Amino acid sequence: MILIAHRGNISGPLPEKENNPRYIDFAIETGYNVEIDIRGSLDGELFLGHDMPQYKITPDWLFERAQYLWIHAKDIMSLHSLTTHSDMLNVFWHQHDDYTLTKNGYIWAYPGSVLTPHSICVMPEHVDDSYEDDDLLRCAGICSDFIERYK
Secondary structure (H helix, E strand, O other): OEEEEEOOOOOOOOOOOOOOHHHHHHHHHOOOEEEEEEEEOOOOOEEEOOOOOOEEEOHHHHHHHHHHEEEEEOOHHHHHHHHHOOOOOOEEOOOOOOEEEOOOOOEEEOOOOOOOOOEEEEOHHHHHHHOOHHHHHHOOEEEEOOHHHHO
């Protein structure tokens, strides 16, 4: 099972640390994949940040961690840039869709959505009563602010 720390969170949300490159690296070093939020600009700059650009990063930073990252493109510029320039990066975009596909072909399942063997269960803590243990065992992975619970 793929265990994904949402924005780097392992044992609960810490908004002041989320999407910080050091926080992400800590989650990776602890043994988790990480969902990150990326924002782009017209001149090609990339930033980490959920609601706004917060931490400037380089493409090299992404490529060095590519095998561990689930990259949520937060705007059209980052989506375009990251999906057209590299097959190495697992990128996706969504709002409140029940499902979206990541570039690597996983089904990113909105909280409470039906799960399949190739889906990622997102934030099961938001809908605890919607999933049985068997549902969580049947999916490909889990993305959570409390990912250590699923280890």
